[in-house]
Amino acid sequence: MNKNIDWLARINILNFIVYLIIFFIITFGFSLNGVGTLLVLLFSLLLIILTFKGFKKLRKYTREKFYYRWLLHDFILNNNLFSEGVEQWEEHSNGSTKIRSRKIIQSSAVFSYEDTPDEFVVLAYKMGNIYDKRMETLDTELQGLLALPIENKQVLPDVVRYIFLKNKKEIEQYVFSNTLTREFFEDTPLDIIRLSNTQQFSLKRNTNIGLYGRTGSGKTVTLQWLLYNAISKGCGCGLYPNTYLSVVDGKGADLYSLGEILQETLGEQINIGQTPHSLAKLSREFCQIMNERFELIKNSETLNADAYDLKMIPNFLFVDELASIRDSCGSSKEGKALWNEILQNLGLIARKGRQAGCHLCISTQDPNAENIPVELRNQISAVLYMGSPSADRIRMAFAMCELENVPTVTGRKGEALFYADSENMVEPEITVAPFVDLKTKQEFKQVVLNIVPKPQ
Ligand SMILES: Nc1ncnc2c1ncn2[C@@H]1O[C@H](COP(=O)(O)OP(=O)(O)OP(=O)(O)O)[C@@H](O)[C@H]1O
Ligand SMILES: [Mg+2]
Known part of the structure; x- marks a missing residue:
């Protein structure tokens, strides 16, 4: 110092x-x-x-x-990031020698900062001393000091960069009625799903999506938002005959009837189901479609390309309430075999889907190992946990990121903890899931027709 x-x-x-x-x-x-x-x-x-x-x-x-x-x-x-010592020296005067001493700072942590109109960055240097470990865990203290939330933290070998945004925009929820049209999706890149005015995630980097939360917390509504996004990208519509969109509603409730309207409106590329058998069948078919895409990608001229590099339209398999499907399988021998087949297919899609642009989107009330096997859960890198989960559920759902300063939700409808890999995020943050508030089936049909891509 x-x-x-x-x-x-x-x-x-x-x-x-x-x-x-x-x-x-x-x-x-x-x-x-x-x-x-x-x-x-x-x-x-x-x-x-x-x-x-x-x-x-x-x-x-x-x-x-x-x-x-x-x-x-x-x-x-x-914060006691220094240590004091005593310096001693001899002083000679009038033939006598006196030993004098004074307190000095022996060592201390070293900081610097970068100040720009938008960002404030605190650089905490690691100098190979006892402070190095603490340099990596100053999140709470620095947030308190600057009264700003940490936007990002980069831990490098010799320095930790704590990045703060000075003018962080308030999150505004996207709310639509039948006003949702193509215009909203027009400027959105193929691999991006927007969640709010400040939040989005890339499907290219997050192949699998998990929606968790207690009953009534908004899982199905959020899943519907992803469904609108899939349609707006052209998945399951006649313009792109090589795409495949499947919707399985474990509870056979609202989402199933929306699926029926979708099928009616867009045609055969939409597949719907509500039973374990239908999920087994649709996930099997999804695997086949995925394998066909691998062949296409293998035969393309480009090296190391994925579906998005080759401008392929993504495919989606939506499963609402996976735990209900498991319950429906029952505990008979056949039921267990069926559940195992489903898990095998879903596991395969989750592991291999990335390159083929084949996305799995699963909702379940509780992400415990019984409802969603750990191997499958670990493949999910974009998560929206609706409502206010307990600490152990947060650890389950967000095992892929740091959990030092998880924000507290306020209880607003549609609120969720959100994390997606490679979106410059360190920890889950609060989002409010978009809501398309439609009253009738006719309105739903109209919105679908409004957002589906049209021939140029
Ligand atoms: N993002 C949101 N914004 C505003 N209201 C919402 C939002 N999400 C859900 N809601 C309201 O909460 C109700 C319940 O939501 P939803 O059916 O999605 O919950 P769920 O988690 O799927 O529940 P369940 O486990 O019973 O299926 C919706 O009918 C809607 O009125
Ligand atoms: Mg639901």
């Missing part, structure tokens, strides 16, 4: 000296006669005004320039 020079005190001393000089000038003015005195007095008055204004500016500039430096200096002190 360098000695923190108190620039403001030095400026005050300088200011005092300048005033003292002006005082001497005035005294000198009084020793002159008539006009001379007046001129010196006027000149001194001008000097006083200029000095006052000039030093005020200088103080403000210094405060701004050193503000964060001082703040970080105090941060080191307040």
